[in-house]
Amino acid sequence: MSNPAPRPGLAPGAPSGPPAPAAGSPAVPPMIPSTPNVLNPSSASSPSSTPSTVPVPEPAAVAAEGLAFSYGGRVALQGIHFRVEPGEIFGFLGPNGGGKTTLFRLLATLMPPQQGSLRVLGEELFGSGAGGPRQGAAARVRRRLGVVFQAPALDLQLTVRENLVHHGHLYGLRGRDLARRIDRELGRFGLADRAGDRALQLSGGLRRRAELAKALLPEPRLLLLDEPSTGLDPGARRDLWSALESLQAEGVTVLLTTHFMEEGDRCGRIALLDGGRIVAEGTPAALKDEIGGDVVTLSGPDPERLAADLAALLPALAPGAPPRTPPSGAEVAVEVRDGAVRLELDRAHERVARLAALLPGRIDAVTVARPTLEDVFLRRTGRRLDAEAADAADAADVRPDIRKERR
Amino acid sequence: MSALTPLAPLAIATLWQRELTRFFRQPSRIAAAALSPLLFWILIGSGFSSSFRLPGGPADVSYLRYFFPGVIVLVLLFAAIFSTISVIEDRREGFLQGVLVAPVGRAAIVAGKVLGGATLAWLQALPFLALAPLAGVHLTWSAVLAAAGVMALLAVALTAVGFAFAWRVDSVQGFHAVMNLVLVPMWLLSGAFFPLAGAAAWMSVLMRLNPLTYGVAALRGVLDAGSGAAASGLPGAMGPVGASVATALLALLAFGAGLLVTRGGRVE
Numbered sequence: 001m002s003n004p005a006p007r008p009g010l011a012p013g014a015p016s017g018p019p020a021p022a023a024g025s026p027a028v029p030p031m032i033p034s035t036p037n038v039l040n041p042s043s044a045s046s047p048s049s050t051p052s053t054v055p056v057p058e059p060a061a062v063a064a065e066g067l068a069f070s071y072g073g074r075v076a077l078q079g080i081h082f083r084v085e086p087g088e089i090f091g092f093l094g095p096n097g098g099g100k101t102t103l104f105r106l107l108a109t110l111m112p113p114q115q116g117s118l119r120v121l122g123e124e125l126f127g128s129g130a131g132g133p134r135q136g137a138a139a140r141v142r143r144r145l146g147v148v149f150q151a152p153a154l155d156l157q158l159t160v161r162e163n164l165v166h167h168g169h170l171y172g173l174r175g176r177d178l179a180r181r182i183d184r185e186l187g188r189f190g191l192a193d194r195a196g197d198r199a200l201q202l203s204g205g206l207r208r209r210a211e212l213a214k215a216l217l218p219e220p221r222l223l224l225l226d227e228p229s230t231g232l233d234p235g236a237r238r239d240l241w242s243a244l245e246s247l248q249a250e251g252v253t254v255l256l257t258t259h260f261m262e263e264g265d266r267c268g269r270i271a272l273l274d275g276g277r278i279v280a281e282g283t284p285a286a287l288k289d290e291i292g293g294d295v296v297t298l299s300g301p302d303p304e305r306l307a308a309d310l311a312a313l314l315p316a317l318a319p320g321a322p323p324r325t326p327p328s329g330a331e332v333a334v335e336v337r338d339g340a341v342r343l344e345l346d347r348a349h350e351r352v353a354r355l356a357a358l359l360p361g362r363i364d365a366v367t368v369a370r371p372t373l374e375d376v377f378l379r380r381t382g383r384r385l386d387a388e389a390a391d392a393a394d395a396a397d398v399r400p401d402i403r404k405e406r407r
Numbered sequence: 408m409s410a411l412t413p414l415a416p417l418a419i420a421t422l423w424q425r426e427l428t429r430f431f432r433q434p435s436r437i438a439a440a441a442l443s444p445l446l447f448w449i450l451i452g453s454g455f456s457s458s459f460r461l462p463g464g465p466a467d468v469s470y471l472r473y474f475f476p477g478v479i480v481l482v483l484l485f486a487a488i489f490s491t492i493s494v495i496e497d498r499r500e501g502f503l504q505g506v507l508v509a510p511v512g513r514a515a516i517v518a519g520k521v522l523g524g525a526t527l528a529w530l531q532a533l534p535f536l537a538l539a540p541l542a543g544v545h546l547t548w549s550a551v552l553a554a555a556g557v558m559a560l561l562a563v564a565l566t567a568v569g570f571a572f573a574w575r576v577d578s579v580q581g582f583h584a585v586m587n588l589v590l591v592p593m594w595l596l597s598g599a600f601f602p603l604a605g606a607a608a609w610m611s612v613l614m615r616l617n618p619l620t621y622g623v624a625a626l627r628g629v630l631d632a633g634s635g636a637a638a639s640g641l642p643g644a645m646g647p648v649g650a651s652v653a654t655a656l657l658a659l660l661a662f663g664a665g666l667l668v669t670r671g672g673r674v675e
Binding site: 109139143145149152153156158165169170214 | 418420421422424425428429497500501502503504505506507508509510511512
């Protein structure tokens with residue numbers, strides 16, 4: 001790996017260290033003069049600072065343009081664009097069947113893209129017009145790529161340490177160097193005392209940790225995780241995320257897929273993926289700010305009529321500040337969902353009391369909540385993320401993809 | 408495809424070693440692979456021994472003796488089948504994906520899995536040579552060495568054939584169908600079970616086309632070296648050396664098939 005992480009302090013204009021969550025999607029990385037800055041006395045006067053070479057901006061960790069993929073007639077990705085900067089934690093949030101698994105398999109170099117361009121760690125895996133997969137590019141990427149699959153890729157008959165040894169060998173690591181790395185990763189994930197246990201004996205959470213330890217052995221620059229929280233209890237989820245955040249601090253780029261909005265919330269930036277398209281992209285906070293204020297849910301004996309009356313009342317209730325209509329045009333201002341009336345409303349806490357007073361006896365319960373990514377997804381697609389239904393669809397979604405890889 | 412990268416020897420060695428480690432942790436596999444051919448040999452061999460007479464051969468070649476090389480090939484076949492089922496398990500358990508995203512060419516993956524499975528098959532078949540005196544086969548040390556060599560070639564060939572099927576089949580049940588429809592008939596028509604000389608015309612054509620026939624002939628040749636039974640199983644005038652060369656070719660071809668089925672489907 002000849003690509004140094006950007007060193008804070010050397011280039012004042014450059015992004016330093018692990019970047020704070022960028023607002024919106026960054027376009028082009030800031031340009032840095034490519035000639036040594038000999039005129040700047042401050043850089044010359046610090047003898048301890050590293051070499052006179054000025055850091056070149058790292059290319060995007062991942063950049064996709066017009067990326068499309070289909071299985072026979074079934075379109076899985078329809079021309080998506082995104083860019084992940086080095087050191088980010090970037091999440092793809094969406095229901096199963098939305099294209100996450102396909103995207104993950106393309107990123108992991110398990111299959112070549114069919115259309116568009118995909119650059120991973122500076123290597124073009126497929127250039128539009130290039131006429132096919134680039135020879136050797138995937139092999140070079142793989143050395144710097146850590147992949148954590150949804151189903152842990154552990155050999156259950158082998159011990160944790162044996163799993164790590166074999167994995168290290170596949171990456172060309174051996175001997176004392178490999179042993180040192182294994183001890184480091186086992187320590188990092190609190191697995192040192194389980195090293196001699198067969199993977200079969202580990203709980204789901206511990207297996208995921210062993211899988212992470214395995215993926216980090218070759219010190220990847222980019223870590224890909226497919227649904228890392230699935231099957232983990234809350235404690236194991238917390239451990240996973242503190243591990244991911246400490247990796248980010250080390251400059252590792254983390255890219256994950258998830259259908260849990262709680263997990264999306266912890267990413268620096270997310271892209272909502274639905275029907276093979278990116279329907280929204282940004283920081284979780286920015287995405288949630290799209291929703292006008294709060295999300296109010298009301299239940300009552302006759303939700304349909306309640307919704308109609310509320311829609312009529314709202315303009316008078318909040319003059320000059322009607323609930324925003326979504327950019328997609330789908331009218332979700334007041335709607336009935338699962339037997340409850342749902343609306344998005346600015347300063348809801350001041351207004352719900354008046355609403356209740358205007359409709360005596362018609363409302364059983366009122367909930368006022370800050371918007372969630374679920375609400376953002378709903379507004380953008382008119383549908384729910386619905387983790388439970390997605391879980392059920394899991395098996396149906398994942399298997400065809402695994403089969404495809406062999407064609 | 409990126410053939411053998413500098414990492415390949417280490418990757419092959421580690422995948423080979425993994426097959427061995429896994430095998431010795433599952434004692435039921437050892438028993439299954441070793442005991443059923445032994446049972447076949449004793450039951451079928453004893454059952455036929457009074458009625459069998461080698462066509463054109465001396466009268467003293469008992470069926471237990473005729474069947475002996477065939478049983479060793481059967482041990483190799485069963486062991487190869489059992490070890491290549493691990494390809495399907497690796498895929499199902501997710502382990503294979505982890506190997507596929509490693510910076511290792513497919514050739515190294517095929518070599519590691521096939522050599523691992525072949526080593527296991529060979530190790531399981533070797534002890535059967537100790538039963539040779541019971542079959543009336545008198546072994547010299549040079550015959551044991553030659554037999555071990557031919558068995559190694561056969562082990563690679565059969566494991567590679569099993570691997571090529573297992574890579575394409577996505578369930579253990581599906582693999583059993585392949586085994587019953589392809590691999591076991593291949594063994595039945597290899598001269599392991601009955602001699603080519605007495606077979607019906609259409610069957611002898613199939614037997615001559617069956618690559619495994621040459622492997623069985625080679626093993627029969629080295630095991631029975633010097634006795635009259637040697638020539639009887641061989642197609643045409645092919646001697647043990649020619650049959651061994653043919654077996655080596657078969658091993659290479661099967662390995663090539665293993666490489667072929669794993670190609671494509673991802674960026675190399």
